[in-house]
Amino acid sequence: MTTPATTTPTTATPTGTVSSPARLADDTTQGRTTIAASVVQKIAGIAAREISGVHSMGGGVSRAFGAIRERIPGGGTGAANIAGVQVEVGEKQAAVDLDIVVEYGASIVELARAVRRNVITAVERMTGLEVIEVNIAVNDIHLPTADNGDEVQPVQPSRVE
Amino acid sequence: MTVPSTPIEVPLTLAERVAATVLTHPGVAGLHGGVFGSVATYLPGRRLTGVRIGEGDEPVELGVVLHIHRPIPEVVRALRREVSVMCGGAAVNITVADVAVPVALAPDLAAVEPAG
Numbered sequence: 001m002t003t004p005a006t007t008t009p010t011t012a013t014p015t016g017t018v019s020s021p022a023r024l025a026d027d028t029t030q031g032r033t034t035i036a037a038s039v040v041q042k043i044a045g046i047a048a049r050e051i052s053g054v055h056s057m058g059g060g061v062s063r064a065f066g067a068i069r070e071r072i073p074g075g076g077t078g079a080a081n082i083a084g085v086q087v088e089v090g091e092k093q094a095a096v097d098l099d100i101v102v103e104y105g106a107s108i109v110e111l112a113r114a115v116r117r118n119v120i121t122a123v124e125r126m127t128g129l130e131v132i133e134v135n136i137a138v139n140d141i142h143l144p145t146a147d148n149g150d151e152v153q154p155v156q157p158s159r160v161e
Numbered sequence: 162m163t164v165p166s167t168p169i170e171v172p173l174t175l176a177e178r179v180a181a182t183v184l185t186h187p188g189v190a191g192l193h194g195g196v197f198g199s200v201a202t203y204l205p206g207r208r209l210t211g212v213r214i215g216e217g218d219e220p221v222e223l224g225v226v227l228h229i230h231r232p233i234p235e236v237v238r239a240l241r242r243e244v245s246v247m248c249g250g251a252a253v254n255i256t257v258a259d260v261a262v263p264v265a266l267a268p269d270l271a272a273v274e275p276a277g
Contacts, residue, residue: 030245031220031252033237036196039260043229046262127257128234 047122053106057084188236190261220252
């Protein structure tokens with residue numbers, strides 16, 4: 001057993017990106033480096049959450065499954081941090097799909113741009129993989145009243161005592 | 162541990178030495194059996210997960226869990242260099258199976274400890 005699942009044997013992929021650092025270049029003769037998908041998932045998840053305005057990660061379905069999966073022993077490696085992050089990892093490149101819930105009041109376009117930039121920077125710096133795309137799905141918006149109504153009064157306060 | 166000798170004749174001891182060397186690197190959080198848990202050396206009485214010394218021309222295989230605070234390629238390069246020297250210049254295939262996330266960085270991820 002020599003090839004883990006995340007390894008895709010490619011034949012001389014001519015990456016046209018000059019800007020990408022010459023990383024993992026010593027692979028062919030001295031051995032291969034395989035980075036598991038969960039590594040990229042965690043890094044991307046942390047990088048996305050770093051941006052203020054991101055309330056949480058995950059869409060409705062993945063959040064529901066994540067909540068279940070967390071309770072299953074061995075059910076996925078760390079369901080909490082991979083909620084809302086799907087990745088595809090090759091030998092030199094990675095693609096990231098994010099499901100995020102934004103805070104109310106954040107500019108979603110700006111936020112998505114910032115998340116994308118941070119995720120690309122973090123994954124490229126940490127793993128040496130070239131991130132070819134970051135797709136962001138904003139699945140929900142988090143209102144301040146949803147958890148605790150400390151800013152906005154409840155709609156129907158009792159008028160009589 | 163033991164005095165460095167010709168590696169091929171004592172593969173089991175070599176695997177243990179490689180494991181010890183890998184674990185001393187500050188960027189390494191632990192050893193890991195790889196995606197399928199197949200990276201392991203079978204020793205008398207126990208199983209050494211995360212290191213497999215190939216026979217002959219086969220590459221050395223390493224499965225590691227790294228700390229998240231430094232770039233992976235840099236750590237991997239250092240590990241490969243060290244291990245390759247120990248194994249007589251053999252190729253070293255390294256699988257980064259997981260990363261260890263510090264509590265301060267993501268409190269909700271802290272419960273996740275690297276498996277294996």
